[in-house]
Amino acid sequence: MRTLSKAVLGLLAMLAVALLGAAPALAQEEADETVGGVIRHERDPVEGVTLTVTDADGAEVGTAETDAEGQWRVPLPSPGEYVVTLDVDTLPEGVPPPGEPAITTTVGGNQDRSVAFRLGERGGAPAPAPTPQDDAEAPVQGAPGADVETEGEALEEPGGTQTARPAQIWQLVSNGLRFGLILGLASLGLSLIFGTIGLVNFSHGELVAFGAITAWYLNVSAGIHLLWAALITIVLAAIFGWAQDRGFWRPLRNRGTGLITMMIISVGVLLFLRFFYLFVFGGERQQYRQFVIQSSMVIGPFRWAQRDLWIMGISAVLMIAVSLVLLRTRAGKAVRAVSDNPALAASSGIYVDRVVTNVWVVGTALAGLAGILFGLIQAVDYLMGVRILLLIFAAVILGGLGTAWGAMLGGIVVGILVEVSTLVIPSELKYAGALGIMVIILLIRPQGLLGRRERVG
Amino acid sequence: MDWGFILDNSLRAIVGQEAIVFALAAIGLNVQFGYTGLLNFGQAAFAAVGGYGLATIVATFGLPFWFGLLVGIAGAMLLALLLGIPTLRLRADYLAIVTIAASEIIRLVFRSSTLRDTFGGSGGLTGFTNTFFDLNPFDDRVGFGPWTFGPRDAWVLTVGWVLVLLSCLVVWALMRSPWGRVLKAIREDEDAVRSLGKNVYAYKMQSLALGGIFGALAGFMFSIANAAIQPDLYQPTFTFYAYTILILGGAARVFGPVVGAMIFWFVLQLLATTLEAGVRADIFPFSLMTTNQVGSVRFMLVGLILILLLIFRPQGIFGNRKELVFDVR
Numbered sequence: 001m002r003t004l005s006k007a008v009l010g011l012l013a014m015l016a017v018a019l020l021g022a023a024p025a026l027a028q029e030e031a032d033e034t035v036g037g038v039i040r041h042e043r044d045p046v047e048g049v050t051l052t053v054t055d056a057d058g059a060e061v062g063t064a065e066t067d068a069e070g071q072w073r074v075p076l077p078s079p080g081e082y083v084v085t086l087d088v089d090t091l092p093e094g095v096p097p098p099g100e101p102a103i104t105t106t107v108g109g110n111q112d113r114s115v116a117f118r119l120g121e122r123g124g125a126p127a128p129a130p131t132p133q134d135d136a137e138a139p140v141q142g143a144p145g146a147d148v149e150t151e152g153e154a155l156e157e158p159g160g161t162q163t164a165r166p167a168q169i170w171q172l173v174s175n176g177l178r179f180g181l182i183l184g185l186a187s188l189g190l191s192l193i194f195g196t197i198g199l200v201n202f203s204h205g206e207l208v209a210f211g212a213i214t215a216w217y218l219n220v221s222a223g224i225h226l227l228w229a230a231l232i233t234i235v236l237a238a239i240f241g242w243a244q245d246r247g248f249w250r251p252l253r254n255r256g257t258g259l260i261t262m263m264i265i266s267v268g269v270l271l272f273l274r275f276f277y278l279f280v281f282g283g284e285r286q287q288y289r290q291f292v293i294q295s296s297m298v299i300g301p302f303r304w305a306q307r308d309l310w311i312m313g314i315s316a317v318l319m320i321a322v323s324l325v326l327l328r329t330r331a332g333k334a335v336r337a338v339s340d341n342p343a344l345a346a347s348s349g350i351y352v353d354r355v356v357t358n359v360w361v362v363g364t365a366l367a368g369l370a371g372i373l374f375g376l377i378q379a380v381d382y383l384m385g386v387r388i389l390l391l392i393f394a395a396v397i398l399g400g401l402g403t404a405w406g407a408m409l410g411g412i413v414v415g416i417l418v419e420v421s422t423l424v425i426p427s428e429l430k431y432a433g434a435l436g437i438m439v440i441i442l443l444i445r446p447q448g449l450l451g452r453r454e455r456v457g
Numbered sequence: 458m459d460w461g462f463i464l465d466n467s468l469r470a471i472v473g474q475e476a477i478v479f480a481l482a483a484i485g486l487n488v489q490f491g492y493t494g495l496l497n498f499g500q501a502a503f504a505a506v507g508g509y510g511l512a513t514i515v516a517t518f519g520l521p522f523w524f525g526l527l528v529g530i531a532g533a534m535l536l537a538l539l540l541g542i543p544t545l546r547l548r549a550d551y552l553a554i555v556t557i558a559a560s561e562i563i564r565l566v567f568r569s570s571t572l573r574d575t576f577g578g579s580g581g582l583t584g585f586t587n588t589f590f591d592l593n594p595f596d597d598r599v600g601f602g603p604w605t606f607g608p609r610d611a612w613v614l615t616v617g618w619v620l621v622l623l624s625c626l627v628v629w630a631l632m633r634s635p636w637g638r639v640l641k642a643i644r645e646d647e648d649a650v651r652s653l654g655k656n657v658y659a660y661k662m663q664s665l666a667l668g669g670i671f672g673a674l675a676g677f678m679f680s681i682a683n684a685a686i687q688p689d690l691y692q693p694t695f696t697f698y699a700y701t702i703l704i705l706g707g708a709a710r711v712f713g714p715v716v717g718a719m720i721f722w723f724v725l726q727l728l729a730t731t732l733e734a735g736v737r738a739d740i741f742p743f744s745l746m747t748t749n750q751v752g753s754v755r756f757m758l759v760g761l762i763l764i765l766l767l768i769f770r771p772q773g774i775f776g777n778r779k780e781l782v783f784d785v786r
Contacts, residue, residue, distance in 0.1 A: 044570030044578060200550040202498075202557070252768065260496060260549060264704070265767050267498070267697055271760030278753040386693065390561055393554045401550075426571045435562045438555055442543035446551070 035082060035105060035113045036064070036073030041095045045070025046119075048427040050087040050171075055080065063296055063305065065090075067285065067379055068428070073112075075292045081106050084115050089168050092427050095119060166301075172419045174302035178377065180415020181315035184408040186370035186388060187395040188322060189241075189363025191407035194396070195339035196352075196359050198259050199249075202266040204367060205389030206273040211237050211368025212375035212384055213281050219288050226290040230372050234365050241364025245357045270385070277382035285379040292376075311373050318366065319408045326404055335359060339402060387431070391418065394434035398441050400451025409449060463730045469604060470726035474682040476718045477617035478504075478675045482699040483706070483714030484624045485671030490700075491708035492632060493664040494644035496549045499540065499556030500672045501695035502563045505688070506532040507673025508680040509567055509576060515585035517575055522588035526677065533673035536563075537666035545661045560693055568688035581687035589616075589681055613682045620678065621715055624671055629711045631667075640664055641709075694756065701763045707776030716774065729755050 035053060039046045046066060053061045053074045061082065064072040076082060083104050088097040098117040107113045190204040211233050218229035252262060296305045304312075326332035337345040338355045346352045374384060395414045399406025414434060421433040441448060470476065482500050489495040510529030514520045540559055544552040566572065568579040576582065595608035606614060631637045639660050642650045651657050680686035698721070706717020732751045766773065 041570070044573070200554065202553075255768075257768070260494075261767050261771060263496065263550065263553060264700060265764050267700065268760045268763030268767070271694065271697055271763065272757050273760075275753040275756035275760065279750050279757065386561070390558050393558055397551075397554065426569060428569050429565055429571065431565060432562045435555075435558050438558060439539075439543050442547065442551060442555065446543075446547050 033076040033078065033107050033113070034073050035076060035084060035107055035115055036071065037115045037117070039066045039070045039072065039086075039117060039119070041119050044428075046092060046095055046427075048090060048092065048422060050090040052085045052087065054083045054085070060296070062292070069285070071285070073287065073292075075287075076107055086117050089165065090171075091119075092422065169420065169423065170301040171303060172422060173416060174304055174308075176416030176419030177302075177412065178304070178308050178312055178415075179419060180412035181312050181319075182370050182373045182377070182411075183388075183391055183395055183415045184319055184411025185315045185366050185373070187392045187399075187407035187411045188319070188404060189359075189367045190392055191396045191399070191402055192335065192339075192359045192363050192404055193356075195402035195404070196335065196342070196356050197249075197253065199262050199266065200401075202263065202389070203269040203273060204363075204392060205385030205387075206270055206277075207237070207241070207364050207367040207385075208371040208374065208388050208392075209277060209382065209385035210240060210273070210364075211371030212380045213277055213371075213382070214368070215372045216281075216286055216288060216375065216380045219290070220286065226288050226372075230369070233372060234369050237368025238361045238365040240368075241360040241362075242357060244364070245360035249360070250353060250357070274382060274385060277385075281382050283382065285381045287379055288376060307376065311376065314369075315373065318369070322362070322366075322404065323408075331355075331358070390431055391415075391434050394438050396448075397438050398448055400448025403448070403450050406448050406450035459734065463727065463734060466730050467723050467727035470722040471719045472601075472604065472614060472618070473722060473726075474610075474613060474617065474678065476722045477614070477621055478679045478682070479699055479702050479721070480621050480715045480718035481624060481671055481675035481678060482695070483703040483718060484621070484628060485668035485675070486699050486703050487668075487708060487710075487714050488628060488631075488640075488671065489664055489668035491703060491710070491713070492637065492644060493640045493661060494549065495545075495661060495665055495668075496553040497556050497665065497668065498553045498693070498696055499558075499560035500668075500675075500699050501691040501693060502556065502560035503533045503536060503669040503672025504676035504679060504695065505560070505563055505567060505691035506536050507676030508686045508691075509582075509676075510673070511677055512577075512582040512585045512680055512686045513575060515588075516577075516582040522585070525585065529673045529677060530670055533669040534666045537662065537669040541662045541665045545658055545665070557693055557696070560691070560696060564688050564691050567691075576688075577686075579688060581685055583685040585686075586681050586684045590684075613678075617678050617682070620674060624674065625711050625715060632711070636660075636663075697763070698759065701759055701766070704763065704766050704771065704773050707773035709777070710773075710775045713773060713775050720774070725755060725759070728758060 039049050045068065047068050047070065049066045049070075049072070050063055051066070051072050051074065052063045053076070055061050061076060062074040064074045066072045074084075081104065083102055085102040086098055088101050091097060096119055098119050101117075103115050103117065105113055105115050186204075186208050189207065190201060193199060193201055193204075214236055215226065215229045215233040218224045218232055219226045222229075224232070249262070252265070257265075291307045296303050297309075324332075326336060334345070334350045334355050335358070337348070337350055338352050342352050345355075370388075371384070374388065378384070391414055392411075395410035396402075396407050397410070398413060399408070399410025414437060417437060418430050418433050422430050425432065482504055485503065486497060486500055489497045507529035510532040511522070511525035514525035514528045515522055536559075540552070540556055544555050567576045567581075569576075570578050572578075590609065590612065593608060593612040595611045598605050598607055599611040601611075632640070639650060639655055642655075643657055643660055647657055650660075676691075679690065683690075702717040702721045703714050704717075705721055706713035706715065729751055732754060736747060736751065
C-alpha cells in the first residue's frame, strides 16, 4: 500500500503547486478598512443579496453576498469615498427594493464603516437607476444595519418582476456550481469512509469545520498568508484523520463495536468537536484576511470572482485526481476492492486496515480543504459543520452512498439545485430542497444515481 | 462557593421540566430505537411538530387548546409517515440520515420569515397555554420532599410526571403484548420476522409513529412549561441529548429513559452551576474559561458521556447487555 501513501503525497504536492501558482494572481494587500452592514426585512435577515462596492472613479472594488444572518462586508484597499450598490435583482421575492439602491460613503483609516439600506422605503416601487451622486440616504455609522420595518403587507413586487430573468438564473447556476464543486470535495470523504467500513460518519461536517477554523487561526491569529495556512491546514487535517482512525476508530473496530453503535459514537464526536470549536473559537462569524476583495469577471453567461475560479479549479482538479487514483493505481484499486468486499480483499492479500486509514487521511484532508473553501465563500463559524452536513448527506444519497463518483456528481447537482431553487422558494429555506432531493431519490432509486442495488436493502 | 445553592439547584433538576421533556422524548426513542432498532435522529422534529401544532392552532388560529393537542399528535404521525415511507424499507442508516436532515429543515421552516404570520419566525409563539393554567388547582407554593415549587411549576411538574408515568405504562403494556414482541423480533432479526409472514414495514412504521407521538408529548410539555415555543430549542442537539439519556438509563428498559433523564439533568446541572460558581470565584484563570464558555463545556461533556457510554457500557445503567443488540442489519 506504499503506493497510496505516495498517491496522497502526490495529491498534496499537486495542491501545493496549484495554490502556489495561484499566489501571484491572487495576491492582495490585507484590508484594514471595510464597509458592511446587515440587510434585514421586517427584522429577518435577507440572505443572498449581492452588493457591489465601487470607488470614486467607478472601478469595482469588490462584491459581497449577504449571509444567513443578512450580514455583508467588503474589505477596502484604502480609506476614501466609495459607492455601495445593492443589486435589486438578487433580493428574494416579496422583499421590496430599497429606496436608494446606491449609497455613497466616506471611509476613514482603519474604519469598519456601516451602510444601511432601507428596504421598501418607497413602497416597493421599481428601483430607480443607481445614482451614485444622490446621497440623500446618509450612511448610518455604527448602526448594525437597515433594521427598518416596512409597511404592512403591500410588499409584493409588481407582477412583472416575478419571472426570473435569464441573467439571474445564470448567476444562480454559477454560484451553485461553485458551491457544488466544494460540496463534492467535502462529500468524498464521507462516501469513501462509508464505502470501506460501512460507517456513516455523522461528525464529518465537523471535519469540514476543522479545516476552516484551523486555517482561520493560522491565517488571522498567526498571520500566515492564507495559501500557506491552507497547506498547513490540509496537512494537519490529514494528521487528524490518521490519528482519528488509528487512535479511535480502529481500536473500536477491533473490539467488534457494531456499526450502529459507531454511528451513535460519531454523534458523540460531533457534539464534542462542535462545542469544542465554540469553546475556543466563540460564536462569531469570521473572515479570512486574504482573497476577500475580489473583482469579478464575466465568462460567457457566468460571472465569477477570480477567487471563485481558483476555488472551482482546485476542487475540480482534486476530484479528477482522486478519480484517477481510484481507477489507475494499485492503491486506488485496493480501496475499491475493500469497499466491494472487505473479507475477499483481505484474503487476496490487501491490508484492509491500512486502506481504511488511508481513506480516513484522504477524506479528512479533502474535508479540511473544503472547509477552507467554504470559509472563503461564506464565513467561518463553529456551526458551519452542521449546515454542510445536511447538504453532504443529500449529495451522497443522490449520488449513491459509498461511491466516490456519486459523491462528486451528487455534490455538484445538489449545489446547483439548492442555489437555483431560490428562484421559487425563499432563500432562507433553500436547504429544504436538499431534503426534498433525498426523499425523492430514496423513493425512486434508493441506491442513488451511481450506486448499486445490493448496498441498499 | 455556595455548595448549598449548587446542590439545591442540581437536585431540583432531577424533577425539573427538562427531565420531563427529555424523559418523554427518550421514551419515544426507546420505542423506536431500543425496542425496534430504528435509528431516529430526528426526535427534535417530532417534538417541534407537536409543540408547533399546539401553539399554532391556539395562538395563530384561535382554536381550542384540546384541538391543538390533537393536531400536534396528528402532525407527529404524519411526519412519521413522510419520513418512514422512503426509508423504512432501506438499511438503518438511511432513516438516520433522512430524519436528522428533516429535523433541521423543519426547524428552518418554523423559523422562516416567510411563514412568520403562522409560526412566528425566529421569535416563536406565545399565549397558547391559558387553558392549561386555568385548570391549575394549586394556588400557593407546594412542598414536595426536599423541594418547594410555585403554583405554576407545581402544576406543570405534576402533569408532566403523570404523563411520563402513563407513557411508561403504555410502553410496558405494549411491549409485553404480541405486538411488542414482534417489534423486538424485528430488532433482533428482520428477515426471520418477515419469513413468519409479518409485515415488517408496517410494524416499523407503527413503531416510528408511536415513538413520534411521545416526541410530540415532549414538545407539548416543553412549550407549555416555557409558556412559549421557539424554533431554536429544537436543534439536533435536542435529539442527541435524548439519545444520551436513553443510553445512560438503558435502552429497551421501560424506566431506562426516566432514570436516565433524572441522572442526566442532575449531573449536567451540578456541573454547570459548579463551573459557573468556580468561574465567578476565580478558581479558573479567566483566560481559561468564562461563564459564556460553561455552556459549551456542558455540551462537550454530553458528547464525551455518549462516546464513553457506548464504548464501555452500551447497556447503560439498567440495560441488559444480552437483550440489547444494537447491530442487527
